[in-house]
Amino acid sequence: MASNPTSPLENTILRSKIRENARDQRLECRAKAKDSLRIGLGQVKKEVAALESLDTKDVIGLAGRIKRRKHATSEDLCRLSLAFLQGNDNINAFAAIPGAIQVLVKELTGPHIQQQINAVECLCNLSLGEAHVSEKIASLAGSYMVTYLDGKEERLKRSCLWTLANILATCDKAGKILLQMQLVPKCWRLFNDSSGCQEDAGTCLFLIATHCLHHVSAEDRRYIADNLHSKNPKDSGSKYFMYIVHQLDIVGQDHELGAQQAECLLHFFEETLSTPVDSLGLIYGVRVMANLMALGDPKLIGRLADPQNFINALNQLFALRSSQLHSDLIRLLKNFLLLNILDSKLLLDSLNIYA
Amino acid sequence: MDSEAAPSEFLSTEQILKILSETPAGFIKATDPPSPILPPFKKLGVLVEIDEIVGIQDKPAKISDSRDKEQSYSCAECRRMLPTAHLLDLHITEQHDFYFAASVDRGDKPMFSCFLEECTTKFHTPRQRKDHCIIVHKFPANYRFDQGNEKPKEKRHPKHKPNSMEVDELPAETKSFPYIKAFSFGHQTHRTFYTRKDHKAGETLDDVQTMKDAINDILD
Numbered sequence: 001m002a003s004n005p006t007s008p009l010e011n012t013i014l015r016s017k018i019r020e021n022a023r024d025q026r027l028e029c030r031a032k033a034k035d036s037l038r039i040g041l042g043q044v045k046k047e048v049a050a051l052e053s054l055d056t057k058d059v060i061g062l063a064g065r066i067k068r069r070k071h072a073t074s075e076d077l078c079r080l081s082l083a084f085l086q087g088n089d090n091i092n093a094f095a096a097i098p099g100a101i102q103v104l105v106k107e108l109t110g111p112h113i114q115q116q117i118n119a120v121e122c123l124c125n126l127s128l129g130e131a132h133v134s135e136k137i138a139s140l141a142g143s144y145m146v147t148y149l150d151g152k153e154e155r156l157k158r159s160c161l162w163t164l165a166n167i168l169a170t171c172d173k174a175g176k177i178l179l180q181m182q183l184v185p186k187c188w189r190l191f192n193d194s195s196g197c198q199e200d201a202g203t204c205l206f207l208i209a210t211h212c213l214h215h216v217s218a219e220d221r222r223y224i225a226d227n228l229h230s231k232n233p234k235d236s237g238s239k240y241f242m243y244i245v246h247q248l249d250i251v252g253q254d255h256e257l258g259a260q261q262a263e264c265l266l267h268f269f270e271e272t273l274s275t276p277v278d279s280l281g282l283i284y285g286v287r288v289m290a291n292l293m294a295l296g297d298p299k300l301i302g303r304l305a306d307p308q309n310f311i312n313a314l315n316q317l318f319a320l321r322s323s324q325l326h327s328d329l330i331r332l333l334k335n336f337l338l339l340n341i342l343d344s345k346l347l348l349d350s351l352n353i354y355a
Numbered sequence: 356m357d358s359e360a361a362p363s364e365f366l367s368t369e370q371i372l373k374i375l376s377e378t379p380a381g382f383i384k385a386t387d388p389p390s391p392i393l394p395p396f397k398k399l400g401v402l403v404e405i406d407e408i409v410g411i412q413d414k415p416a417k418i419s420d421s422r423d424k425e426q427s428y429s430c431a432e433c434r435r436m437l438p439t440a441h442l443l444d445l446h447i448t449e450q451h452d453f454y455f456a457a458s459v460d461r462g463d464k465p466m467f468s469c470f471l472e473e474c475t476t477k478f479h480t481p482r483q484r485k486d487h488c489i490i491v492h493k494f495p496a497n498y499r500f501d502q503g504n505e506k507p508k509e510k511r512h513p514k515h516k517p518n519s520m521e522v523d524e525l526p527a528e529t530k531s532f533p534y535i536k537a538f539s540f541g542h543q544t545h546r547t548f549y550t551r552k553d554h555k556a557g558e559t560l561d562d563v564q565t566m567k568d569a570i571n572d573i574l575d
Contacts (some may be wrong), residue, residue, distance in 0.1 A: 037402055039399060084400065085402070109500075111423060121401040128398050147438055147439060169396050181493060182471045290382075291383055330374055331380070334378050335380055354365060354366070
């Protein structure tokens with residue numbers, strides 16, 4: 001006899017599980033495909049045995065040739081890319097030749113997409129160099145790379161984001177130049193977009209929040225505050241969300257937050273409750289919530305205004321017994337009590353804070 | 356057993372109150388300790404394969420052209436290709452929109468938008484915009500997608516006297532007196548002088564002359 005037919009509810013659960021698995025697999029494949037393109041400085045020699053060795057002489061020769069012709073062919077760009085991957089000496093030798101980077105910029109701004117991609121990948125490898133090289137790239141090619149973030153070609157956008165990330169991680173002055181080119185709003189838009197650049201845009205914003213925080217303008221912060229709600233916790237790169245929001249001081253006295261934005265923050269916070277204790281999202285999620293409560297408006301905290309929900313969330317977090325979280329959780333509790341939603345004695349009696 | 360031991364694990368209300376009294380209220384700043392350890396970022400390059408690139412080069416020009424068209428924004432009027440929708444928008448309005456050109460000529464409000472979509476500043480002239488982009492946004496002086504460089508209007512009217520004093524020169528059409536509609540101030544317009552068609556006055560005069568000639572002929 002055939003087994004019992006499955007109920008519609010079970011069917012739905014099964015289907016959604018299959019869909020979820022397929023989605024995860026797709027994301028994994030995409031990440032692998034992207035990662036296969038990435039490699040660190042000097043690593044190429046170990047990993048690609050058959051690679052021809054290019055030294056500073058070759059680089060100087062190539063740079064001289066592209067300068068004379070005022071044009072670099074795809075092959076020239078490819079050779080230069082490989083040479084830059086092989087060592088910092090090659091990068092320094094190229095950067096020291098006046099007018100050589102300008103040829104790369106010329107190819108970057110040419111009419112053919114493939115040539116633009118080749119040029120930006122070459123610049124990406126060049127950005128593995130030291131601060132003075134990053135500064136040169138930012139001032140000569142930064143405006144074009146930032147412009148291309150609004151374009152259609154995915155690979156070009158991704159390569160631009162990789163280059164920008166390398167620059168942001170290297171040099172504070174170059175980071176300042178890029179931020180003046182409105183990099184923050186452009187990255188935030190890509191971070192929220194459903195395109196494949198969310199993770200890379202998130203990385204750039206993470207690096208801005210870590211290395212160039214003092215260069216972020218009030219307008220940039222305002223832009224993020226206004227467009228806070230467009231990010232979904234299920235999107236890739238959302239692990240950086242709470243860190244960026246906290247470090248850029250989005251929830252503070254300087255910005256008025258609407259109900260929609262506060263709702264988005266709550267949604268993210270609820271999602272992070274199930275993440276590992278040392279995750280960036282959880283640590284900074286608690287801080288963002290503490291700041292949201294410090295704004296003093298009970299309407300903004302939505303479901304957490306219900307004492308039972310708040311107590312449950314807090315007990316769940318205290319149960320993690322994390323020393324990193326403890327002081328922030330106490331601050332969160334204090335800010336909640338100052339909202340005067342409930343008698344503090346009643347609330348404290350229901351809390352389970354480990355000694 | 357466990358249920359009996361559990362309460363001792365937790366802080367009492369008094370203990371929590373004591374901790375709360377020692378804790379400051381308000382915002383947690385980005386610089387406030389403790390700073391957790393951040394995930395490390397490793398700078399990475401791109402591994403390109405020469406074979407792949409040479410393979411792409413060998414592709415017929417038609418395929419690469421269609422890819423270029425697909426992946427960029429092109430102007431239907433002049434076929435110029437631009438990398439972003441905003442730059443194409445600026446190109447169309449500044450190069451092909453007569454209403455925009457008229458508004459610029461009138462000069463009562465700034466019309467030229469910044470090259471960056473997120474920047475809302477507008478300018479009276481492309482030169483002012485260029486200066487803004489160089490100073491504020493650190494753009495290169497020879498920004499490739501600058502629309503202001505290719506305005507043909509300026510080329511059409513070169514200055515004949517480079518050493519002459521700077522004066523607001525009016526275009527040739529505006530130098531001649533324009534047709535001014537006669538004011539009526541509540542009365543019928545036909546009471547005023549008819550200034551519209553001067554050449555007709557000549558015609559009328561001719562008619563008078565012919566009439567005089569005709570009268571003379573009759574009298575003779």
